[in-house]
Amino acid sequence: MRLMTIRMLAAFGLSACGAAAPPKTPLSAAADAPVLLDPPVEATPSPFEPPPPVAGPTLVRDATIMTAAGQVWPRGWIRLEAGRIAALGEGDAPAPRDGERVVEGRGRWVTPGLIDTHSHLGVYASPGVWAHADGNEMTSPITAGVRAEEGFWPQDPGLERAVAGGVTTLHILPGSGNLMGGRGVTLKLHPALEAAAMRFPGAKDSLKMACGENPKRVYGRDKGAMPMSRMGSLYMMRSKWLEARRYKLKWDQWRKKPYEEKDGRRVPTNPPERDLVLETMAQVLAGEVLPQIHCYRADEMLLQLKLAREMGYQVRSFHHAVEAYKIRDVLAREGVSVSTWADWWGFKIEAWDAVEPSVALIHEAGARAIVHTDSAEGIQRMNQEAAKALASGRALGVTLTEDDALRWITANPAWALGVDAETGTLERGKMADVVVWDAHPFSVYAHAEKVFIDGHLRLDRGAARPAPRSDFEVTR
Amino acid sequence: MSLSTLLAASIALVGATVHPGDGPAVPDATVVIDGDAVVSVTQGGAPPTGATVIDARGKVVTPGFIESWTQLGLVEIEGIESTRDDDAGGDPVRAAHRVVDAFNAASEVIPVQRAHGITAAVVAPNGGQIAGQAAAFELDAPEGGNGLVAPNVGVVFSYGATGGPSRSAVLADLRELFADARVFARNRAAWEKNQYRPLAASHLDLEALQPILDGQVPLLVHVARKADILAILDLAKTERIRVVLIGATEAWQVADMLARAQVPVVIDPVENAPESFDRLGARADTAALLERAGVTVLLSTFSTHNARKLRQWAGNAVREGMTHAGALRAVTAAPAQVFGLKRLGTLRPGQRADLVVWSGDPFEPLTQVERVLIGGRDISLRHRQRALAERYRLLPPAR
Numbered sequence: 001m002r003l004m005t006i007r008m009l010a011a012f013g014l015s016a017c018g019a020a021a022p023p024k025t026p027l028s029a030a031a032d033a034p035v036l037l038d039p040p041v042e043a044t045p046s047p048f049e050p051p052p053p054v055a056g057p058t059l060v061r062d063a064t065i066m067t068a069a070g071q072v073w074p075r076g077w078i079r080l081e082a083g084r085i086a087a088l089g090e091g092d093a094p095a096p097r098d099g100e101r102v103v104e105g106r107g108r109w110v111t112p113g114l115i116d117t118h119s120h121l122g123v124y125a126s127p128g129v130w131a132h133a134d135g136n137e138m139t140s141p142i143t144a145g146v147r148a149e150e151g152f153w154p155q156d157p158g159l160e161r162a163v164a165g166g167v168t169t170l171h172i173l174p175g176s177g178n179l180m181g182g183r184g185v186t187l188k189l190h191p192a193l194e195a196a197a198m199r200f201p202g203a204k205d206s207l208k209m210a211c212g213e214n215p216k217r218v219y220g221r222d223k224g225a226m227p228m229s230r231m232g233s234l235y236m237m238r239s240k241w242l243e244a245r246r247y248k249l250k251w252d253q254w255r256k257k258p259y260e261e262k263d264g265r266r267v268p269t270n271p272p273e274r275d276l277v278l279e280t281m282a283q284v285l286a287g288e289v290l291p292q293i294h295c296y297r298a299d300e301m302l303l304q305l306k307l308a309r310e311m312g313y314q315v316r317s318f319h320h321a322v323e324a325y326k327i328r329d330v331l332a333r334e335g336v337s338v339s340t341w342a343d344w345w346g347f348k349i350e351a352w353d354a355v356e357p358s359v360a361l362i363h364e365a366g367a368r369a370i371v372h373t374d375s376a377e378g379i380q381r382m383n384q385e386a387a388k389a390l391a392s393g394r395a396l397g398v399t400l401t402e403d404d405a406l407r408w409i410t411a412n413p414a415w416a417l418g419v420d421a422e423t424g425t426l427e428r429g430k431m432a433d434v435v436v437w438d439a440h441p442f443s444v445y446a447h448a449e450k451v452f453i454d455g456h457l458r459l460d461r462g463a464a465r466p467a468p469r470s471d472f473e474v475t476r
Numbered sequence: 477m478s479l480s481t482l483l484a485a486s487i488a489l490v491g492a493t494v495h496p497g498d499g500p501a502v503p504d505a506t507v508v509i510d511g512d513a514v515v516s517v518t519q520g521g522a523p524p525t526g527a528t529v530i531d532a533r534g535k536v537v538t539p540g541f542i543e544s545w546t547q548l549g550l551v552e553i554e555g556i557e558s559t560r561d562d563d564a565g566g567d568p569v570r571a572a573h574r575v576v577d578a579f580n581a582a583s584e585v586i587p588v589q590r591a592h593g594i595t596a597a598v599v600a601p602n603g604g605q606i607a608g609q610a611a612a613f614e615l616d617a618p619e620g621g622n623g624l625v626a627p628n629v630g631v632v633f634s635y636g637a638t639g640g641p642s643r644s645a646v647l648a649d650l651r652e653l654f655a656d657a658r659v660f661a662r663n664r665a666a667w668e669k670n671q672y673r674p675l676a677a678s679h680l681d682l683e684a685l686q687p688i689l690d691g692q693v694p695l696l697v698h699v700a701r702k703a704d705i706l707a708i709l710d711l712a713k714t715e716r717i718r719v720v721l722i723g724a725t726e727a728w729q730v731a732d733m734l735a736r737a738q739v740p741v742v743i744d745p746v747e748n749a750p751e752s753f754d755r756l757g758a759r760a761d762t763a764a765l766l767e768r769a770g771v772t773v774l775l776s777t778f779s780t781h782n783a784r785k786l787r788q789w790a791g792n793a794v795r796e797g798m799t800h801a802g803a804l805r806a807v808t809a810a811p812a813q814v815f816g817l818k819r820l821g822t823l824r825p826g827q828r829a830d831l832v833v834w835s836g837d838p839f840e841p842l843t844q845v846e847r848v849l850i851g852g853r854d855i856s857l858r859h860r861q862r863a864l865a866e867r868y869r870l871l872p873p874a875r
């Protein structure tokens with residue numbers, strides 16, 4: 001039933017659009033002209049792969065529990081049931097039930113599953129050959145309609161390594177060669193044969209945008225095409241947003257009145273022509289698709305904020321954003337999160353002004369700070385990256401707790417992806433995305449020993465080494 | 477009073493746990509430094525009269541870390557070509573290209589690495605089949621110098637998939653080059669009189685290969701695949717040259733052979749994915765497997781801007797089974813020994829006083845670097861990033 005609703009909504013071009021919902025009144029039964037409706041773009045869930053079976057119950061007891069919601073209990077417990085966190089607490093655990101898996105947590109730490117807001121796994125898969133480069137449609141600077149989900153190779157050997165690092169949710173983005181590179185998708189790291197079966201249920205897609213050096217290098221420098229300069233980039237973005245506003249208006253008007261009166265009868269009218277680029281942008285304007293903007297320099301982030309105000313959308317997260325610390329007060333006021341690194345810098349001139357305590361400074365100003373990776377290597381040790389950001393913040397004198405630093409790789413990225421009601425902290429009722437570590441997660445020596453996704457034991461280092469998941473590595 | 481104002485006097489670091497780099501830790505140690513050198517490291521020793529005493533109780537002291545493979549001083553900003561001197565360009569054979577000629581000790585990138593305990597580096601050229609001569613530097617350059625320790629620690633050669641000529645073509649070219657370099661060495665006079673057949677490379681390149689052929693310095697070979705490592709071991713045997721393997725992703729598959737042949741390897745300990753068809757056997761515990769087999773292991777980030785991650789990289793090697801002492805050696809004593817940097821890498825009497833005072837285990841991310849000494853000089857831990865952070869510590873900074 002729910003599936004039908006989603007498909008019907010999608011059939012009207014803009015799925016689940018609040019302001020522009022499809023007409024509630026059915027069209028006149030006497031309508032004599034069929035309405036031309038484009039086939040919908042298939043959305044979650046996958047029509048081909050069944051959802052995983054409901055996970056059996058698990059009790060982890062006598063572990064240090066770090067909730068990323070304010071608590072660190074030196075001795076506590078957590079119970080996972082039917083894919084959700086059923087209960088958790090400090091001190092003595094309740095007695096295990098019949099058939100419940102019990103994980104003895106002495107000398108172990110438990111955190112929420114880690115979340116990366118910026119990954120190109122699957123769209124720039126290993127081995128990194130040209131034939132695997134499916135994340136940048138660099139044939140035109142604005143390709144807002146392409147979908148990372150549709151360039152994603154679920155056999156990327158990097159995915160299993162991300163799970164081994166304790167990652168349970170990640171956002172796969174198109175690259176930054178284009179001003180508007182396309183739609184990003186939020187996935188859970190379940191084993192699957194297609195991206196659609198990994199989609200985070202209910203998560204909004206994103207629109208990946210990029211400012212700065214990359215688009216002007218790809219087009220201006222390498223192709224002699226627009227944009228050749230930052231001013232060209234802003235001009236092209238602004239022009240396209242103006243088109244998108246008109247496009248949205250046209251659709252909104254049609255949705256309000258998808259018929260015309262003829263001889264006292266309501267005759268259905270054909271909807272406006274669909275344009276997948278403008279459709280994605282219109283969904284940003286409607287708040288259904290979250291803008292994720294690759295942007296390094298402070299002045300360019302301010303330009304992007306102004307553009308967003310002009311056009312009427314809300315930037316969800318600036319990515320890389322190595323100069324965000326310079327405008328952290330503004331970002332806090334505007335409610336924009338910052339996805340950045342602990343220490344990447346200097347590889348290009350717009351990354352020259354990075355500072356080590358960047359994450360801590362952003363956090364201190366009250367903005368949502370996020371440690372992201374953009375890397376098949378970094379995603380394997382997000383806990384270490386957060387620890388480095390914690391250390392550099394403390395060295396500067398910023399007051400920080402371990403819970404704060406844990407939120408940089410759990411609760412805050414969950415918010416940036418719009419899934420914070422479902423995952424990112426250890427709280428009752430949330431998805432059972434949970435990691436058991438064999439040492440303090442901010443120690444370089446810590447391994448993710450057990451990783452649960454929706455309550456499924458996705459990885460268990462204690463078990464016999466399983467065959468590699470990726471078909472590419474079947475002989476390893 | 478800062479140490480630099482007391483250059484002439486001796487310094488005593490007192491109370492730390494000292495890891496000398498090539499042996500067991502010394503608890504509650506007194507490290508005495510005079511001028512640029514370590515005088516002694518003793519447990520509970522009394523500081524000499526008149527020495528400046530630095531209280532280091534509860535701290536950990538190690539030799540300064542050595543990054544075994546980087547382009548520090550050659551590359552300021554990767555994306556800006558005019559700031560790069562790592563690639564001689566053109567000819568595939570550039571044995572005569574010396575990074576020492578281009579090295580910029582004033583690079584703003586260097587102090588950022590120093591602040592994380594890197595005090596010396598092997599700086600290597602990129603590009604071509606033979607990229608040129610790598611050099612070693614201390615990362616401090618007082619009195620107008622550039623910190624040079626060794627102008628030529630080896631000549632860099634790349635072997636593996638090229639996307640162009642086959643491996644066999646590349647090795648054939650190399651053998652011809654070595655043969656001609658030997659011919660050249662025996663017939664310099666004839667060559668000078670233009671009485672000799674054309675040779676495989678310019679006379680400068682052939683000259684630059686002589687230290688390889690007479691065993692003074694090793695050939696530093698970028699190689700990853702097992703089959704290619706075997707080919708290089710064979711080459712080393714037939715040409716009677718020394719080799720050091722750089723990268724060596726699949727070296728764990730021939731660990732015993734490498735140990736027997738006493739071939740050292742420089743490993744990126746976080747390389748664990750099949751990132752290319754030369755690296756299908758990549759695994760996280762390569763360093764541990766090589767250490768267990770008795771191979772001399774050096775650890776590297778292979779990074780310039782983030783050579784500072786070396787401590788984290790070493791920690792990851794330990795996480796995957798390398799011994800802590802082995803990982804520490806792999807970033808101190810081992811590179812000093814392999815690259816012939818005799819006065820670096822250990823804290824023994826007479827060695828350069830290159831050391832780091834850490835607040836705890838150097839490999840742990842929450843550990844802070846508290847003090848760095850290079851050649852006995854107290855090095856400022858300030859750098860571009862810290863200056864910016866201070867400028868923007870309070871907002872608005874200059875608004």
